[in-house]
Amino acid sequence: MTSATQQQSDVWERQDLLTGCQAVAEGVRLADVDVIPAYPIRPYTEVMDTISKIIADGRLDAEYMIADSEHSQFEIAKHASAVNARAFTGSSGTGWCYGFEALVVTATDRLPVLFLVGNRALDDPGAFGVEHNDAMSVRDMGFLLNWVTSPQEALEHVLIGYRIAEDSEVRMPMALAMDGAFLTHSQHIVQIPTIESVRRFLPDYDLGDRRLHPDNPISIAPQVNEDWVMEMRRQNWGAARRAREVIVKAYEEFNAVYGPRYQPPYYFTEYMTDDADVVLVGLGTVAAPGRTAVRRLREQGHKVGYVNLRWFRPFPTVELRECLSRFKAVGVIDRDFAHGSPDDGGILLHEIRSCLYPAKNRPAVVNFLSGLGGRDISIQDCEKMFDLTEKAARDETMDGYVTWIGVRAGAGSSNYLAAPAH
Amino acid sequence: MIKRVEINYRGIFQKTLAKRIGSDLVLIAARMGQVAFSNGRYSDSPERNGIPCKYFTFISPDLEEEELEAECGAKMDIDEANISVVLDDTMVKGVEPWGWSGIRPINEKMIEGGAMLVVTRHSAQDLLKFIPARPFSYNLVTLEGDASLAGLWVFKDDLTHERVLGAIAGIDPSIVSIDAVEAHLRAKTKDERRVAAAREAHDAARSHTRVVKSGEGADWHHEVPKLPGWDHFREGTVVPAVPRHFEMGPRGQSRNPTFKRGTTKTQRPVVRFDLCTKCTLCWVECPDQCFDPTDDGYYDIDYEYCVGCGKCAEVCPVEECIIMADELVFDNYDSPWEHWKRDADDYLSWTADKKGNERVSYPFVTGTGRLVTAMDSVPGVGEIKPRKETPQPV
Numbered sequence: 001m002t003s004a005t006q007q008q009s010d011v012w013e014r015q016d017l018l019t020g021c022q023a024v025a026e027g028v029r030l031a032d033v034d035v036i037p038a039y040p041i042r043p044y045t046e047v048m049d050t051i052s053k054i055i056a057d058g059r060l061d062a063e064y065m066i067a068d069s070e071h072s073q074f075e076i077a078k079h080a081s082a083v084n085a086r087a088f089t090g091s092s093g094t095g096w097c098y099g100f101e102a103l104v105v106t107a108t109d110r111l112p113v114l115f116l117v118g119n120r121a122l123d124d125p126g127a128f129g130v131e132h133n134d135a136m137s138v139r140d141m142g143f144l145l146n147w148v149t150s151p152q153e154a155l156e157h158v159l160i161g162y163r164i165a166e167d168s169e170v171r172m173p174m175a176l177a178m179d180g181a182f183l184t185h186s187q188h189i190v191q192i193p194t195i196e197s198v199r200r201f202l203p204d205y206d207l208g209d210r211r212l213h214p215d216n217p218i219s220i221a222p223q224v225n226e227d228w229v230m231e232m233r234r235q236n237w238g239a240a241r242r243a244r245e246v247i248v249k250a251y252e253e254f255n256a257v258y259g260p261r262y263q264p265p266y267y268f269t270e271y272m273t274d275d276a277d278v279v280l281v282g283l284g285t286v287a288a289p290g291r292t293a294v295r296r297l298r299e300q301g302h303k304v305g306y307v308n309l310r311w312f313r314p315f316p317t318v319e320l321r322e323c324l325s326r327f328k329a330v331g332v333i334d335r336d337f338a339h340g341s342p343d344d345g346g347i348l349l350h351e352i353r354s355c356l357y358p359a360k361n362r363p364a365v366v367n368f369l370s371g372l373g374g375r376d377i378s379i380q381d382c383e384k385m386f387d388l389t390e391k392a393a394r395d396e397t398m399d400g401y402v403t404w405i406g407v408r409a410g411a412g413s414s415n416y417l418a419a420p421a422h
Numbered sequence: 423m424i425k426r427v428e429i430n431y432r433g434i435f436q437k438t439l440a441k442r443i444g445s446d447l448v449l450i451a452a453r454m455g456q457v458a459f460s461n462g463r464y465s466d467s468p469e470r471n472g473i474p475c476k477y478f479t480f481i482s483p484d485l486e487e488e489e490l491e492a493e494c495g496a497k498m499d500i501d502e503a504n505i506s507v508v509l510d511d512t513m514v515k516g517v518e519p520w521g522w523s524g525i526r527p528i529n530e531k532m533i534e535g536g537a538m539l540v541v542t543r544h545s546a547q548d549l550l551k552f553i554p555a556r557p558f559s560y561n562l563v564t565l566e567g568d569a570s571l572a573g574l575w576v577f578k579d580d581l582t583h584e585r586v587l588g589a590i591a592g593i594d595p596s597i598v599s600i601d602a603v604e605a606h607l608r609a610k611t612k613d614e615r616r617v618a619a620a621r622e623a624h625d626a627a628r629s630h631t632r633v634v635k636s637g638e639g640a641d642w643h644h645e646v647p648k649l650p651g652w653d654h655f656r657e658g659t660v661v662p663a664v665p666r667h668f669e670m671g672p673r674g675q676s677r678n679p680t681f682k683r684g685t686t687k688t689q690r691p692v693v694r695f696d697l698c699t700k701c702t703l704c705w706v707e708c709p710d711q712c713f714d715p716t717d718d719g720y721y722d723i724d725y726e727y728c729v730g731c732g733k734c735a736e737v738c739p740v741e742e743c744i745i746m747a748d749e750l751v752f753d754n755y756d757s758p759w760e761h762w763k764r765d766a767d768d769y770l771s772w773t774a775d776k777k778g779n780e781r782v783s784y785p786f787v788t789g790t791g792r793l794v795t796a797m798d799s800v801p802g803v804g805e806i807k808p809r810k811e812t813p814q815p816v
Contacts, residue, residue: 017445017460043464124659128464129498181464182496187445188459188487189452285496292492374464376497409651 011197011258018190020183023151024116024176025050026190027158029060030198033088033114035080037065037073041095042128043180044118048090070099074113078102081111082212082220086162086205090116092180094123096134106173107142108232109221110239112165112205114158117177118184119284119335121373128180129374132283132336135177136312136347142236144174144243145313147283151188154178156254156261159193159202163250166205169242179335181374182285193258201257243314267316270323272298273305278389281307281324281352282333286370286377290333293382304386309348317355324352325359331389335371343367345402353400364392370405381405424493425481425597427590428503428531430517432510432688433466433473435571439578440477440509443586447479450587450598450606456483457490465498465521472686472729474517476500481597503531505593507586510569510688511542512749514552516644518685525644525685527554534558537593539627541567541582544750546632551753555639562632565589565623568792569688581619588620592627600624647680670717672757677727683710684755687730689746692773695720695762696803697743704734704744722759725752741807742800745777752776774800 018026024047028036038048054060063080067073070091077087091099096117106113121131132147139145144165148154157176165174178184212220224232251266263269271291273279280290287308297304307323309316324330334346341350345367353365368385371377385405392398427447431440444460451458458481462468466475480494494500508514508528518525529538537560540549546562553562565585572578584607591600600621607616655661667676691704698720705713705721712728713721723734730749738744762769779797801807 017448019461181461181498185464186459186461186491186495187448189448285491288488288492288496292489295489374498378497379492407652408649409653411650411654 011193012191013194015189015191017187018151018155019046019185019187020148020151020154020178021046021116021118021185022050022187023155023190024158024178025054026192027155028088029054030155030193030195031086031088031158031162031202032060032195033062034085035063035065035077035087037067037076037080037087037089039067039070039073039091039095041070041092041120042118043120043184044090044092044116046184047116047118051088070095071102074099074102074106074115077113077115078106078109078111081106081113082109082207084205084207084211084213086166087113088116088158089113090118092118093120093134097122097137100137103138103143103173104141105221107138108236110142110171110210110236111173112162112171113173114161114165115173115175117175118180119177120180127373130180130182130284130335131372131374132177132334132347135175136336138175139313139347142172142240143313144170144172145177146174146311147177147179147309149183149285149287149308151183151186151190154183155190155192156258159198160250160254162205163202163253164243164246166203167246167250168206168208170239170246171207171210172236172239172243177284179285197257201254240314244316247311247314265316265319265323267311267319268307268309268323271306271308273307273323273326275303276305276327277303278329278331278386278393279305279307279324279327280331280333280382280385280389281309281348282335283309283312283348284335286333286335286382289377289379289382292379293386296379297383297386302386302390304390312348312351315351315355320352321355321359324356324363325361327363327393329364329366329389329393330356331385331392332365332367333371333377333385334367334369335377337369337372343400343402345369345400349402364396364399366392366398366400367402368405369402369407375406377406423482423484424490425504425594426494426500426502427479427481427505427507427597428500429477429479429507430509430513430528431468431475431477432513432569432571433468433470433475433520433686434574435472436509436569437468437475438572438576439570439583440475442577442583443507444477444479446583446587446606447481447590447598450602451479451481453606454599454602456481457485457487458482459487459491459495461495463499463519463521465519465523467520470520470686471731472688473520473683474513474685475519483596500531502533502536504533504536505590505597506532506536506538507590508538508540509582509586510571511540511544511549512569512688513685514540514549515749516552516685518681518683522647522681524647524680525682526646527642527644529553529556529560532556532560535560537561537563537631539563539565539586539589539593541565541569541586543568546630548750550634550639552750553634553639554642555637556634558636560634561593562634563589563593563627564630564632565627566630571688581616584616584619585623588623589627591620592624593631670715672714672716672722672760673724674714675711675724677711677724682726683729684726687728687749689730689732690725690728690749690752691723691730691732691734691744692747692776693723693758694743694770694773694801695759696766696770697740697801697806699740699806701739703737703739707733707737709733716759720759722757724757725755739809741809742797743809745781747776747778770803
């Protein structure tokens with residue numbers, strides 16, 4: 001115990017007040033990233049502002065390039081990664097989509113670039129607020145995809161992310177997603193690790209015999225027509241499956257250096273679920289009002305809990321099935337939409353219902369479309385979701401039921417920013 | 423328990439200042455063992471010059487960080503404010519943020535017994551001519567000083583930052599104590615001048631606190647916009663156009679009634695129509711099309727839409743014809759041309775009164791470059807002279 005405490009106090013250099021974006025920038029510095037192509041779009045932009053300052057201050061030696069669009073930005077990162085340079089980049093909303101072609105090939109070529117996605121609603125209409133559809137667009141392409149809920153977790157997941165993405169068993173790009181505004185722009189006190197501790201945890205990036213270099217003559221991604229594509233898809237399918245084990249290993253190694261900061265099964269965290277009848281499941285910062293609602297409802301005798309899903313790709317199918325099949329009903333919060341989908345609900349709903357299909361005890365699953373375009377999800381909203389999920393636990397006909405939470409209806413409802421009476 | 427501080431600031435010119443105050447409040451509160459975090463109002467677009475924006479800090483002595491985050495962080499606006507800081511006193515007239523939500527009272531989020539801290543050279547009594555009445559009592563604290571307006575993205579570093587921190591400690595030591603403020607500034611800057619500025623403001627805040635009684639203040643006539651539900655507007659991301667029309671004379675051009683932007687200004691242009699040569703430059707150059715041509719060849723100003731950018735005063739070639747004056751000395755958006763037509767003598771004395779005889783210029787982009795020059799003489803009626811160069815620092 002003494003040695004563990006000793007070890008922990010050695011690994012932290014200082015604390016600072018950082019936004020989610022700034023915390024990621026500190027992570028990029030600590031990971032000693034080599035190439036950083038930038039192109040601005042709110043809300044992810046501040047990470048690039050901060051990195052440019054870190055470089056100007058002499059705290060990081062890296063190639064910082066300003067691209068002419070997201071498409072070029074992602075292409076630069078991909079090519080840098082191919083020559084064995086650790087690359088970081090990112091975007092938000094429609095910017096992310098504008099570079100989509102380059103994202104897909106980065107995954108196909110299995111290059112472990114780390115992307116920050118500051119979640120933003122897709123235009124039209126123009127809006128800056130959080131919605132998860134931007135990051136979700138790469139979910140089937142061979143990306144690692146996860147959500148963080150605090151600046152501290154964001155910083156640590158830059159390090160954990162490179163550890164997983166660059167593993168020789170994996171070598172996949174990673175999209176580190178964080179809610180626009182509520183995390184990208186919120187300042188919290190963050191513990192910053194020492195660079196020595198990071199070196200102990202994160203090995204150098206080594207692409208091995210796939211490194212593009214004159215001494216290692218190879219060609220990446222030639223035209224193959226129909227002869228090779230399916231076999232390449234099969235390889236990438238295998239990498240995505242293998243990533244699950246590497247994720248667990250990475251957290252174990254992280255805990256070994258920094259103390260027990262993450263608990264198994266790592267892919268998600270459970271809050272007050274031990275004796276729970278119903279739980280809510282969500283991605284990202286909705287965990288804060290969700291868990292606060294749990295505490296309040298528990299005081300009134302409700303057996304409720306919250307599951308915060310940290311990893312979306314690869315999906316923790318077995319672990320999440322085991323977890324969720326313990327409950328009578330599960331309320332899935334989607335900060336995204338999937339119009340015309342099987343249940344006319346959100347993306348997460350379908351993933352979770354699919355994951356539960358082989359379960360012996362299948363809970364009722366209900367869905368909440370909430371917080372779209374940056375609409376806030378309050379503690380009261382979460383209490384309402386728990387209420388509806390408890391109702392589903394009592395009524396079998398509600399399985400698959402979708403409810404819009406916080407949407408304005410009627411002719412002239414007051415703005416949700418309404419002023420008090422004067 | 424949660425203490426909420428909102429910092430009202432002018433987009434871009436005070437963005438760095440507001441963020442530094444908000445950030446330092448977190449660090450000082452943490453020094454006192456409290457949990458705190460801060461963020462800006464996300465729907466703001468503080469890159470727009472002068473646009474009213476807000477920065478928030480949330481502090482709790484007893485909540486977990488996550489609970490504080492759930493109560494305050496995961497939402498687009500502050501619920502209520504224990505302290506509302508106003509970094510530019512002209513915002514007391516109301517604030518229309520960039521996110522579409524109408525012109526709002528500056529003390530909209532104020533709670534009973536809370537405090538509004540205004541950086542100003544006006545008296546509390548003057549400010550209350552504009553601050554709307556509330557059905558409860560609160561404190562109005564004035565901190566003597568000019569609105570610290572820096573150049574684009576620049577931090578002016580004129581001690582407003584330290585003085586506001588000190589004043590907040592003077593208002594509510596449970597948010598930050600003056601000892602913690604001083605310790606923080608000393609540790610961070612090693613500059614006793616900054617520590618002294620905070621201490622002075624702490625003492626001054628206590629002696630410049632005016633209790634505002636329930637019902638005391640101005641009438642408020644701006645309505646909060648009502649937004650339709652999903653089932654009450656057109657599909658396909660369609661919004662109706664602003665009806666188009668044009669006629670000669672005051673307010674003759676169609677303008678957007680739902681986003682006026684008039685609360686963006688700290689100064690407004692005052693026009694001497696008797697000196698106007700009808701050169702058209704103000705009308706042509708105004709970035710917001712605030713000038714309405716009149717049928718006698720002049721250009722009236724729609725002050726409700728003027729953002730106070732100063733472009734018209736910059737391009738006007740005639741000495742003293744268009745001068746920017748403190749927005750807080752005006753109490754309406756009436757047409758100046760109509761006033762002049764109604765009673766030219768009264769209008770001219772009105773302009774002289776509003777403009778005063780000091781002319782302020784900002785010859786430096788950064789730093790404290792505020793230059794005040796006394797006007798030599800008021801031009802007589804129709805006494806047209808070419809404008810002098812902007813005074814340069816010696």
